[in-house]
Amino acid sequence: MPTPVLKFINDLFLPELKFVKLISSPQKRQRIYLMEKVSEFEVCPKCASKSHTVYDHVVVTIRDTPLRSKNIILKIKKRRFLCKSCKKVFREPVQGIFKGFRTTQRYRHHVMWNCTQFSNLKRVADVTGCSEWLVYKCHYEQVELETRKLQSEWPTTVGIDEHSFQRKYGRKEFVTVFVDYNNRKVREVILGRAPADILESENILKIRSRESVKNVVIDLSSGFKLAATTLFPNAIITADRFI
């Protein structure tokens, strides 16, 4: 059972990491913490088998969000696991740090937040203690994440159409195409055209706000009516030749 102080320190860090010790002197403007991940096993990214076998350790240096105007550096002692199924060695991932990045996702978010507070990159770089290049990169990355989040919602008007294509050995395949009518672009394409293909498609089900779709345009000669009314319960279904 960790002491209350240790628990407090752990709460400040990323959820999977455990505080080991403070390395830097407390007088400095920068704090360096040694951390490690604790888990019973890790899952191989190549073949998804569980691995309990630690191969070796590496220490990575990661920048985290400042705490009370002190820059925070995490030295993370990462384990490398050996996967017995595919014989590959892999590094354990840490929640909150993208693979290959040397900053935490929340640090990048912090830089982005500062971008909204100051009108020039130089000032943001001064306040966050990083290079102007990193400020620029974080800014665009966060903008893209926001855009992707928006894209994971249905537009208010959706078109559903089918396309067929001939496979090499004569079999005809069908795909169902979902069109974002608001932005005039293809939103999703799935293999098959039967109601079950559509209603069980994970790609379709993971897009949020189905209930806020107001109009669905389909070609009534197709079999999409059932799928359309089930997927978009609040939408008006309109029959139209596909434009």
Ligand SMILES: [Zn+2]
């Ligand atoms: Zn494996």
